[in-house]
Amino acid sequence: MRGARHGTMNALQRIAAAAMSRDLCGFVVPGAEIARTVGIDLGDAGLRLSATPRHANVLVVIGRLPAGLLDAACVVYAQMPRPRAILTLGTNDISPLPVPDATGPLTQAGLEAAIADIRRIFAMAAFQPDVENFEAPTLETSTEYTCPMHPEVVQEAPGNCPKCGMTLVERETAGSVHRGHAVPEQKREVAAQKHSKPVAVCHDRSKGGHSADGDNHEQHKTHGSGHKQHHMRAKPDNTEAPLQYTCPMHPEVVSDEAGSCPKCGMHLVPVAEAGGHSGHDHKAHGKAHDEHSTDNHRGGHGGHGGSERVEGVEAHFMSMVDLTRDMPASADGLKMEWIDVPFGPFFPGLPGGLQLKLTLDGDAVATTSADSLVGSSDPLRANPSSPIEFVDHLAALSPLSPIAYRLLACLALEQAAGQSVAPDIARARLAVVERERVASHLGWLAVFGAQSGSSWIEKRAAAFQLKVQGAAATDVTTLKPKLSTFLAKLQRTPLLAARLSGIGQLPANDTLSGPVARASGMASDTRSDDPVYAEIGFSVLTMTDGDALARLVQRCNEITQSLDLISAVGSVARLEPHSIGAASGTGEAVVETPRGAARLSLTLHKGKVIAADIKTPTTAHLTLIGDVAEGQELGDALTGIGSLDISPWEVTS
Amino acid sequence: MTVLIVLVALAVGAYLVAVLESWAVHGRLEPARPAISALALLGRESLLARTPDRLFFEAGPVVLLVAGLLAVAVIPLAPGLIVTDLATGALFLNAALAYVLVALIMAGWGPNGAYAMIGGWRFLGQFVAYAMLIVMPITAVAMRAESLSTVDIVTSQSALWNIAYQPLGFVLFVTAAMGLCWLPPLDLPTAPGDLAGGIEAEYTGARLAVLRLARMVLIMALAGATVTFYLGGWLGPWLPAWAWSAIKILFVAGLMVSVGRLVPRVREAQYLEISWKLGIPLALANIFLVGVITLVVPI
Secondary structure (H helix, E strand, C coil): CCCCEECCCCHHHHHHHHHHHCCCEEEEECCHHHHHHCCCCCCCCCCEECCCHHHCCEEEEECCCCHHHHHHHHHHHHHCCCCCEEEEECCCCCCCCCCCCEEECCCHHHHHHHHHHHHHHHHHHCEECCCCCCCCHHHCEEEEEECCCCCCCEECCCCECCCCCCECEEEEEECCCCCCCCCCCCHHHHCCCCCCCHHHHHHHHHHCCCCCCHHHECCCCCCCHHHHHHHHHHCCCCCCCCCCEECCCCCCCEECCCCECCCCCCECEEHHHHHHCHHHCECCCCCCCHHHHHHHHHCCCCCCCCCCCCCCCCHHHCCHHHHHCCCCCCCCCCCCCEEEEEECCCCCCCCCCEEEEEEEECCEEEEEEEEECCCCCCCCCCCCECHHHHHHHHHHHCCCCHHHHHHHHHHHHHHHHCCCCCHHHHHHHHHHHHHHHHHHHHHHHHHHHHHHCCHHHHHHHHHHHHHHCCCCHHHHHHHHHHHHHHHHHHHCCCCHHHHHCCCCCCCCCCCCCHHHHHHCCCCCCHHHHCHHHHHCCCCCCCCCCCCHHHHHHHHHHHHHHHHHHHHHHCCCCCCCCCCCCCCCEEEEEEEEECCEEEEEEEEEECCEEEEEEEECHHHHHHHHHHHHHCCCEHHHHHHHHHHCCCCHHHCCC | CHHHHHHHHHHHHHHHHHHHHHHHHHCCCCCCHHHHHHHHHHHCCCCCCCCCCHHHHHHHHHHHHHHHHHHHCCCCCECCECCCCCCCHHHHHHHHHHHHHHHHHHHHHCCCCHHHHHHHHHHHHHHHHHHHHHHHHHHHHHHHHCCCCHHHHHHCCCCCCHHHHCHHHHHHHHHHHHHHCCCCCCCCCCCHHHHCCHHHCCCCHHHHHHHHHHHHHHHHHHHHHHHHHHCCCCCCCCCCHHHHHHHHHHHHHHHHHHHHHHCCCCCHHHHHHHHHHHHHHHHHHHHHHHHHHHHHCCC
16 A cells, blocks of 8 residues: 555554544545546445545545646645545546556446455555655655845845845745646645745745836835835935944844844844835735746736735734735725635535636635636547547536537537438437436536535435436436425525525626526527427526526526426437448537537538537636626635536636 | 543543434444544544644644533533532633634644635634624523522523523524534534635644544533523433433534534625624623513512
C-alpha cells in the first residue's frame, strides 16, 4: 500500500487498521454525480463520502480523468492524511497519481469488489515501516525571496533589498506545471490565505499587475508606509534636519540617528517625513494567492481593479478601522478585506470539474471567475472520424447527459445523409431523451441536497435517479406515483422556499436556455418545434420568477411532464446510429438537452465526418455565474450557481 | 464519585447520540459505528496546516471540550447527582457556553485557511445573535424558580413543566441551542456544501477526534440544559430519577441531531435577521409574560 502510514503493525495499530478498514471515507473525483450517471451508488457499496479530502482515506476515481483534473486530483491526494488508498473504476492510468490500490470496471459490482480489496489492504498494510513520499510535478514548489515593499525585487537567496535595505522575506511559489488548480484546502494556497502575509502583498502587486502609481495611491493613514521611501527619494533637497528617525514598518522604533531598523533592517526615515506623506500611501495590496494572480488574468478575470484590496497588514500595526478607511463599502455597508478563495474543481455542492474563484469581501462575493477544467474545445477528436466514433465521442463529451448528445449526433448525421427515421423509432427516441431528462433533473436535485445540507433530499433524489436511468417504460410508469409524491413533498419542505426565493434572479434574455430560461418566463424549448412531440401533446411549461426557487420548481414540473411523455410513448429504445454508408452532405440538428438547446452542424464526406461545430447551452450559462453570485453572501452565491445546473463537461471554447 | 458517575453517564450518552447521529446522516443503525470511527481517526495522521497559528490550532478543540465539560458540571441528573450545585448554576452554564465562541474562532483562525476562517466568523455572527436567546429564556426560567440554581429550577417545575408554562421560551432556547452546537439546519460554520467542512476542514486524525468529541459533549450539555430548564429534569413517575433524566436528555439530543437532515440549511442573513428582529422581541415578551403569570398564578 503506497499511502501507508509510517509505523509497524503492533497490537494497537492492528486495531486501528481494522477500524479503518471498516470506516472507509471516500473523496470522489470528478464527483458523485458522475458516478450516479453510470449507475453506481457509492453509499450502497459502504463508502461514506467526505466533503473534504482531509477527512477522507480513499480517493475514488470514476472513469478516465482529463489532464487538468489529474493535476487537481494529485493535490487532493496529497492533502489526504495517511493511511490513504486509491480506488479507480473504469481506468487504470492515473499517472502522476500513484498506481491504484484497487481497481475495477465501471459497475456497481466492480465497485463492491474494489472496496472489498481496499478493506483488506487497510487491515493488512495500513502501517508500514518504510513509506515513500508522494511526489508529482504539480506539487513542486520552490522558495524565493522578495522585498515586502518592492515586489519587483525577487531573488533566489536571502538578503536585503537593494532599494530600501529591508530584509527580504521568503515565499513559496508553485512548480512550473502548477497553475492554481484550485481545490479545497490546497496546501500552498492555504499558506497565503491569511491576512498578515506580507509575502502575498508583494507577489500580488508584481503579478497581479497593480500599478504602483496613479489610482492606487489613496489616503491611508498608516499602512504601506514603505512608499514613503519613494517620496523621500523624490525630494533629495530636503534640507531641514529632522530630529528623530523611525522605521516605516515598525513605528515603535525611534532613533536619534539615521541607520537601520533593528527589527527588519530597513533604513530608518525621518519622523517628519513619515508623518508628512501619509496622504499618498499605497493602499492596494492585491490578492492573497500566489499563483492565482496570473491565472485570474489568464482567465479573463475582469473587474479586478485591485485598488480596494488591503492585504499583508500586521495586526499590531494598525486598526481595522484604519485599514478599511476609504474602501468601498459592501452591499451590507461594511468595509472588509478581500480574499480570493478557490472553489472546485472538486468542491462538494458544485459539479466536478467546475473551477470557481471567488473574491470574497468579508463573506460576500465581490467578483467571480469560472472555468471548466473538463470542457472539450473540439467535438471532433479525430478528424475525420467515422459516424460511430463521432456519435460515441459526442456522447462521451457530456457524461451528465450522454443520450441527448448521442441523439443530437444521430439526427445531424441522418440529415446530412438525407435519411429519415420511422415514426415509431422517432417516438422511442423521444422517450429515451425524456427519461434522461428525468434522471438528469433528479441528479441535479441530489447535488442541490448535498449543497444545501439536506441529506434527505440528496438520498431520495439519488435513489430515484438510479432507478429511473436505464428503466423500461413500464418501470418508469410504475415509479411515477412514488416520484410524484416525493416531488410534492420536496416542494413543501420547510425552509426550502426561504432558502431559494430571490436567489440568483435572472431576467429573461437570450443567454438563457433550457429550464433556466423557462423558469424566467421564456417559452424557449426546441421541443415545441418538433412534430413528434406535438403529436403526443407536448406544451412548454414556464415559471415567472426566474430565481433559484423557480428553477427548482421548473425542474420538478419538467420531471412530471417527462414521465407523462414516456407513458404516452410506451416504449424506450436504445439509441443506435444508422448506417449511413458513403453519403456526403451537411446536416444540422438541435436537441433540447436537460440543460437547454444544443445545436450541432456537421459536414459529411464519403461517410466520414470531416467538420463539426457544436453549441451547448452550458457554455453560455457559464457567463451567468457573475450575475447570480456577485454581491451575494457566499452561501447564497453558491446556491445561485448551483441552481444553473452547469455541466462543466459541456463547456466548449 | 459524583464526578465519575456524571462523566460515565456523559460518555455513554454521547456514544448513544453519536449512534443516532450516524443513523440520521447515513441511514444505517450501526451501534459500533462511533467506536470504529473514533479508532480509525486515532489511527490516521494528524496533519498540521501549512502555516498555522499553532496555538489557536491546537487550543481550539481542547477549549471547546473544556467549555462543554464545564457546562455539564451544572446539569443535575438526579437529586444529589450533580457535579457542583452552584447558587448561580444557570449563569455559570451561560458563562461556560461563551467559551464555545472562543474555541470556534480559534479553530477557524488557527489553520490559516479561507474556509475555516469564514466558518469561524460565521459562528461569531451566529453566536452574538443567539447568545441572547440562550440567556433571556433562562432569565424567565429563573424568575419562576426564584433561583439560579439548576437544582431549584428542576424542583420548581414539579407542578408543571416549563415547556407548558413558557413554551415560547422553550422554542427560542432550543433554536439557540442548536445554533450553538452548529447542528443542521444551523450548521453554518461547517456547512459542507458552502465551506467544505469550514472550521473542521483542516483538522485530521486525533485533533479531529477531539473536535468531534467536544461537539458531542456540547450537544449533551445543551440537551441536558433543555431538559433541566424546560422538561422537568429528573422529575417523572414510576422510574428512578436518573432514568428520567437519561430518557429525556437522549430524546432531546436525538431530536436535535436528526431533525435538521430533512430541511435545507438556513441562510445566514435570514438566520441572523430572525434572531435580532424576531427572537429578541419574543424573548422579552416571554420574560414579561412569565413575570405576569408568576405574580398572578402561583404554580
